[in-house]
Amino acid sequence: MRDRADLVIIGGGIIGLSLAYHLARMGFTEVAVLEQGYMCFGASGRNGGGVRQQWTTEENIRLMKDSVRMFRAMAAETGYNIWFRQGGYLFLARDEETAGYLERSIKVQNKVGVPTKLIQPNKAKKIVPGLNIDGVKVCAYNSTDGVLFPWPALWGMAKVAQDLGVEVNTFTRVTDIERQGREIVKVITDRGSIATNRVVNAAGAWSVQIGKMLGVELPNKPYRHEILVCEPVKPFLNPMVSDLSDGTYFSQTMRGEILGGISDPLEPSSMETKASFRFLNRMCRSMVRLMPELSHVRVMRQWAGYYDETPDGHPIIGRVDEVDGFIQLHGFGGHGFMMAPAVGKMAAEWLLRKTDHNWFSKYDLGRFARGEVEKETFVIG
Ligand SMILES: Cc1cc2nc3c(=O)[nH]c(=O)nc-3n(C[C@H](O)[C@H](O)[C@H](O)COP(=O)(O)OP(=O)(O)OC[C@H]3O[C@@H](n4cnc5c(N)ncnc54)[C@H](O)[C@@H]3O)c2cc1C
Known part of the structure; x- marks a missing residue:
């Protein structure tokens, strides 16, 4: 395992892997993905594979149109048949x-x-x-x-990211994150540590635990x-x-x-x-x-x-006030798989400052304190 990375992604579910995949395809490969279990251990390996564009807001519908386009191309782009x-x-x-x-x-x-x-x-x-x-x-x-088989989507995204230079470490559990003042310095795992200043919390249902490591309280x-x-x-x-x-x-x-x-x-x-x-x-x-x-x-x-x-049914994405370089990407309820291709691409563009998507200010953690909360109603299952 590498001992230094420009970016550490905690969580090798579809959200973390989609981000790694898109970053790698945009040329940013000094990235380590850390997954505590096997690939598909979390919700991404246990879901129904449903992919719908029937949402209530224009932004979610557009996002899902993008995701559908990407799922259609995924087999050709990754070499893995996702049975979409x-x-x-x-x-x-x-x-x-x-x-x-x-x-x-x-x-x-x-x-x-x-x-x-x-x-x-x-x-x-x-x-x-x-x-x-x-x-x-x-x-x-x-x-x-439509519907798809989730596992090959993870395998395919991980494979492409790895081929391009990203390190994907399974059976590597993050046990702590060290910081000096507002700055992150190191991610500690049960297999060693990685020096870094930027961490993405893509740990799904475990995100609250990752937040706690840096003193950030999450409402998930x-x-x-x-x-x-x-x-x-x-x-x-x-x-x-x-x-x-x-x-x-x-x-x-x-x-x-x-x-x-x-x-x-x-x-x-x-x-x-x-x-x-x-x-x-x-x-x-x-x-x-x-x-x-x-x-x-x-x-x-x-x-x-x-x-x-999350309390309003929308994900929590973007920066937090307390710590520099601590990016949130979680809270996807029962629809994270279908949104992952488009969200991962959007997050990669935003992180690399290619496009300033307003999602990362609208759906940041701070919205709860600001009282800017609008509940999503089309929640199934
Ligand atoms: C039964 C079921 C049916 C669903 N049906 C659908 C559906 O039809 N369509 C749809 O779009 N969505 C569906 N979902 C939701 C979807 O599966 C999730 O929204 C999506 O998989 C979330 O992805 P994720 O990457 O955020 O989380 P996860 O896939 O859970 O990934 C997070 C990863 O972080 C890892 N992790 C946690 N803590 C640590 C640590 N300390 N160190 C290292 N790694 C860590 C975990 O092991 C995990 O693998 C369903 C979910 C379930 C449970």
Whole structure:
């Protein structure tokens, strides 16, 4: 492991690796990525692989258009097939309030060039044969959203960054960070230390612990989010289906498995990753209600990862007041994977002072103290 770096990225999840990948492609390679476990150990190796452009604000929709463009090119650019399949996303609304909310969001999406349509339930049934539309008022469907297999996206980004000169160290846990006054001097790990003045906190659900090492208090909270996968069946399900009344979502992988999760309003904040019977029960009931024929399909496995949540549902990115060179890049809740390509590129441009993206002042940690908080509402799962 190197003993000096211009930049140390803590966290080898999709966010840290996407930043490393884009920095390397822009020619900045004096970078060390430190990951405490194996690659895919965190949320990035445990998620549903959903990629949607159906958001409520213009900036998130534009960001996700960029991400989709990058996911489409990723296999060719990295040499790793990420199995990105644009089968669409279908949201179901069961009450007037949600229906109105979909309608308003679609107007913004269309304005930005995302072709989402508000469709009647019987049309949705044509797109998803076997869908139970009882009680569904209206649906939002965008055929250009999709799903992917997360692991090769991490492998590919890490490989390209490494080939260009970035050091990616797995099984290397950061135990402390030393500073002199406002300046960072050294990152200490269980495999030795690295002298540096700049550190990116991309540690996902562990970011609060990294912040503490430098005396920076972060408001993020980790929540267990569970997910399951059923045995493979012949491909029949094109879009990701998501019921907004209870946050159920499921899609079919390119191997034929049905994969999905559900929100749980009773889940407390914790660093728990055990699988629960409560989830299995709620998820199976919800899937079978939405698609009765799924009652014949057996569950193969269930697991859990963390949603790294912030008080307003937006990430925390950019500088902090207390320490120079301590950059935040975390708090991506249940949507960090889909945003990672565009966020990593934006962060690389901002760090190298190529473009001054306003995201890094708008979504910095200081917004909570300034009271400049606007809650994101389109949060699924
Ligand atoms: C079940 C589930 C389903 C999801 N579904 C979707 C989805 O469909 N679409 C989507 O876009 N998002 C989804 N998400 C969210 C998405 O997975 C996350 O937002 C994203 O992976 C966050 O990436 P990250 O790099 O910030 O965090 P992580 O992937 O968690 O990476 C952070 C890394 O930091 C490392 N680390 C922590 N502390 C240290 C330390 N002291 N030293 C060294 N390394 C350290 C950790 O080991 C970890 O690997 C889902 C999440 C879960 C759990």
